[in-house]
Amino acid sequence: MPPAKILIVDDEAAVARSMQKTLLRAGFPAETAQNVQAGWQALQNGDFALALLDLNMPGFDGIPAPDAGMQLLKRIQAERPLPVIILSAYDDPNLAGQALAAGARGFTVKGREQAALELIQSILGGTAQ
Amino acid sequence: MTPAQLHKAERRARLLQAASQVGKQVTSILNLEELLPQTVDIICEAYNFYYAGVFLMDESGQRAVLRAGRGEAGKAMLAAGYKLESGSHSMIGWAIEHRKARIALDVDEDAEHFKNPYLPKTRSEMALPLVVGEKVLGAVTVQSEEERAFSDEDILTLQTMADQLAVAINNAFLMRDLEHANAELLRAKTYEALTAATTQAIHWIGNKALPMTTAIERLRQDAPGGKIDVEDLNLLAESVRLILDVKENLLGPIREPKMRPAMPDDLLRAAALQNGLPAASLNILTDPATPLIYADTAQIIRAFSSLLKNAREARAKHIQAKIAPSDNDMVKIVIEDDGDGIANDLKDKIWAVFFTTRPGHTGLGLPAAMLVIHQHQGSIALTSVPRQGTSVEIFLPAATRPESGLISSGKKTILLLDDDDPWAAFATQTLTSAGHSVLREAGKTPDLVLVDEFQQTPLAEVLEKLAAANLTGKTVLLSASPSAERMNQLAQKGFRRVALKPYTQAEFHTLE
Numbered sequence A: 001m002p003p004a005k006i007l008i009v010d011d012e013a014a015v016a017r018s019m020q021k022t023l024l025r026a027g028f029p030a031e032t033a034q035n036v037q038a039g040w041q042a043l044q045n046g047d048f049a050l051a052l053l054d055l056n057m058p059g060f061d062g063i064p065a066p067d068a069g070m071q072l073l074k075r076i077q078a079e080r081p082l083p084v085i086i087l088s089a090y091d092d093p094n095l096a097g098q099a100l101a102a103g104a105r106g107f108t109v110k111g112r113e114q115a116a117l118e119l120i121q122s123i124l125g126g127t128a129q
Numbered sequence B: 001m002t003p004a005q006l007h008k009a010e011r012r013a014r015l016l017q018a019a020s021q022v023g024k025q026v027t028s029i030l031n032l033e034e035l036l037p038q039t040v041d042i043i044c045e046a047y048n049f050y051y052a053g054v055f056l057m058d059e060s061g062q063r064a065v066l067r068a069g070r071g072e073a074g075k076a077m078l079a080a081g082y083k084l085e086s087g088s089h090s091m092i093g094w095a096i097e098h099r100k101a102r103i104a105l106d107v108d109e110d111a112e113h114f115k116n117p118y119l120p121k122t123r124s125e126m127a128l129p130l131v132v133g134e135k136v137l138g139a140v141t142v143q144s145e146e147e148r149a150f151s152d153e154d155i156l157t158l159q160t161m162a163d164q165l166a167v168a169i170n171n172a173f174l175m176r177d178l179e180h181a182n183a184e185l186l187r188a189k190t191y192e193a194l195t196a197a198t199t200q201a202i203h204w205i206g207n208k209a210l211p212m213t214t215a216i217e218r219l220r221q222d223a224p225g226g227k228i229d230v231e232d233l234n235l236l237a238e239s240v241r242l243i244l245d246v247k248e249n250l251l252g253p254i255r256e257p258k259m260r261p262a263m264p265d266d267l268l269r270a271a272a273l274q275n276g277l278p279a280a281s282l283n284i285l286t287d288p289a290t291p292l293i294y295a296d297t298a299q300i301i302r303a304f305s306s307l308l309k310n311a312r313e314a315r316a317k318h319i320q321a322k323i324a325p326s327d328n329d330m331v332k333i334v335i336e337d338d339g340d341g342i343a344n345d346l347k348d349k350i351w352a353v354f355f356t357t358r359p360g361h362t363g364l365g366l367p368a369a370m371l372v373i374h375q376h377q378g379s380i381a382l383t384s385v386p387r388q389g390t391s392v393e394i395f396l397p398a399a400t401r402p403e404s405g406l407i408s409s410g411k412k413t414i415l416l417l418d419d420d421d422p423w424a425a426f427a428t429q430t431l432t433s434a435g436h437s438v439l440r441e442a443g444k445t446p447d448l449v450l451v452d453e454f455q456q457t458p459l460a461e462v463l464e465k466l467a468a469a470n471l472t473g474k475t476v477l478l479s480a481s482p483s484a485e486r487m488n489q490l491a492q493k494g495f496r497r498v499a500l501k502p503y504t505q506a507e508f509h510t511l512e
Helices: A013-025 A036-045 A068-079 A093-101 A113-124 B003-028 B032-047 B071-079 B091-098 B152-225 B230-254 B264-274 B297-313 B365-375 B422-433 B459-468 B484-492 B505-509
Strands: A005-009 A030-033 A048-054 A084-088 A106-109 B051-057 B063-069 B083-085 B102-104 B124-132 B135-144 B260-262 B282-286 B292-295 B319-326 B330-337 B379-385 B389-399 B413-417 B437-439 B448-452 B475-479 B498-500
Touching (some): A013 B152, A036 A048, B003 B032, B003 B152, B032 B051, B091 B135, B260 B264, B260 B389, B264 B282, B264 B319, B264 B330, B292 B389, B297 B330, B365 B379, B422 B437
Parallel strands (some): A005 A048
Antiparallel strands (some): B063 B083, B260 B292
16 A cells, blocks of 8 residues: 655745655655645645645635635535645644634644654554555 | 004004914914913013913813913023912912902902012013813913003903913814824834734744754754755755845845935946846936936845846846936836736735745845835835736936036046946046046056946956956956945955945045
8 A cells, every 4th residue: 555645735835845855754755735726736636645734825816815724624625525734834722723623633833843743643543654 | 632542542453463463373383382482472562561471280280380481580480390289379370260360450459469589570460261161271471560550451352362372272282182192093003013014024034944943953863874965955045045035125225325326227227237137128218317316326226126126027028217307306217017017906915025926035025125215215106017017117316416526637547347338438538537548448557447346248257357467456346236245255356446336526536
């Protein structure tokens, strides 16, 4: 069985790439997309086991929005359910509450990549297969 | 008419004039520090009184504080912080407490008259309350050296004046309260805006810095194995570059500007060369009557550079700049491009700090350009049509070119290395008129070499040739936008003289 593939959607290319490297090192294949539209497209075409979504990035209309990640989360929940972890630059309990209420499996603060990795491992059941 | 009747008529005319003057001030002066002294002067001059003063209630409402007083006595009392308790044993205290005028035609006979050591000659006194609606603002005192100095007419006109004065004082108080409220609102708004901007800045910088921490962690993990991931190092370098870009864009315009006269077209040309813009893609049309602008050349080049960079990134093939004199001693600079233009829904966002639609950009170029132009007391506006292009209109203050005779006459041979542009023509004319020989290409050994930092020939190539010709020590690099980094680079190659590019005869004088 191939290892679970993960999609990272974040308009901060360096942040996305850094997270991708951490996942690759842990044995998880990972791809990146730089906005909500590209992320949704990637999910249609790829066999992803989990998605990591930034909150503040260009939305479906291409205009930057602070809740763009939530827009994508809602569409995923409605049309193509899979586990989602929300990434945010802010260590904000209110944002975390909103994300979890909307169906996210987890909420993690950017830069705490080890914590994110552990969360992914717990959701997908241990280490990368 | 008898002499007594004539005197009375004249006096009445003077009083009416004084009342009219106070009435005019009521509507025109909202500053109490101006209104009150003028009022006491008008009263004393019109009625030929010994003294007049205005008291206003303090914040507690318990004391009437002297705010204006006529003559030396008034000055002395103001300096002493003269005040009277409301309801105290004084004419003013009584008038305030009872909201009524009180007159002592012979002060020795009035129990409420307070013998003021500053005003020993007072023989009669009148205290008039300053009342607006239910509120007592204070009182006016009028004093004469004569007994029974106040006629019925005086009392009527003075009370009318006092009523008008009370309205004026009340208006001044209302204006002061309004100004305080405005200032408070402005402070609150400024604080809110600063907080929002700071939060955005921290958010942005934090995001850029995040990969550094994890990349460093990975490098640390790899280090014992002897393998270093070059991509991690590149990530670090890119993050640091972006953070430094932000610092430069935010702090650059805040640095203290060095204002001087400068040629706007030359600064635009320098910005184009700094951006690596092909010469054929920028066309500058300058009205010959255009004066110099008054500018910090480095900051204006930075602002122009941002605008040209935007045009390039919008895939403009041609950029045209039109520079011409404008009204009110301003110079108008219009930069038009045929690039992608700006989508209508983004037009009101482009001036916002950190707003960008392009990956890898800071979103600080346009806001920083606007800040620079505003700091120069200028203005900037942008119009754009999607898929047709963008036009930026800038107004900057004109400077006078000081055609002083400061330039000394000399007989040096000066090699001037620059493109054939208007600045080179100005430099040649200025130096020639001072008696120097100007060479535009290497030939006779020069006494001095002037090199424009921004020219079509790459600077490294120019400097290499000068070094080969042993002219390093005679060379002065002229820069409209000098930087410590550039000076350091030049110094490593032996070129130690860098000067601000001169735009006036006086500035050329300092180079000789």
